[in-house]
Amino acid sequence: MQNVIQVFLGGTIGAILRYAIQIVVGTFGMLWIVNVIGSFLLGCLNGYFEKKESKLKLFFTTGMLGTFTTFSTYSESSFNMLIEGPLTGFLFIIGMTLASISAAFLGYFFIRGKKQ
Template identity: 30%
Template sequence: MLGLILGFIVAASLGAFARWGVGHVLPPNYSTLFVNIVGSFLLGFLFIYLQRFSEPLKVMVWVALLGAFTTYSGFALDLVRLLNQGAIKTALLYFIASNGLAVLACYAGWQVANLLERSI
């Protein structure tokens, strides 16, 4: 049990540190969009790829690592900031792009993992 807890701590720390790093390279709206799209791709990919692994490992990767890396609350804050600035068109575009691209990225990750599984 201690190993599982430490694994969660390490995975969440890696995800949070990666998120923090992206936030220092890209502007706020772009960094949030980036981590959510990349995280969605990775979730789709790893959902397929990790099927043969233990449930605790899968949850550790999906919840701790990717949960700490992606940020729905950051997306919500970015959207509210845009709306408060009166940037309605930009906010709408950001909303559509964030949600649409995240779903497409998750699907792409899923498909890539399936292709790799079939080629092995």
């Protein structure tokens, strides 16, 4: 039950943060901010939790960052962009995917460092 509460509380915080960013910068800007920053932070946390076990892992990863980043909104926006302009939509999808994966990679190695 403690795990469920951690995911719930972390998820609540992540969702509120994502919505606050959307209010400030709009949906398009929010997608870039939350997905790239969220991927970087998730990489950092995975590197950290690989070295040190913590009871807060679910709170931060599945809960907070799981709701802070937003694949469903990303998918919907990507689909709409593809319909409106295939080239713009394609560039958005490739750019967002590469930026998010790169950010996760950088975050992990920022915290974890090179494996020996």
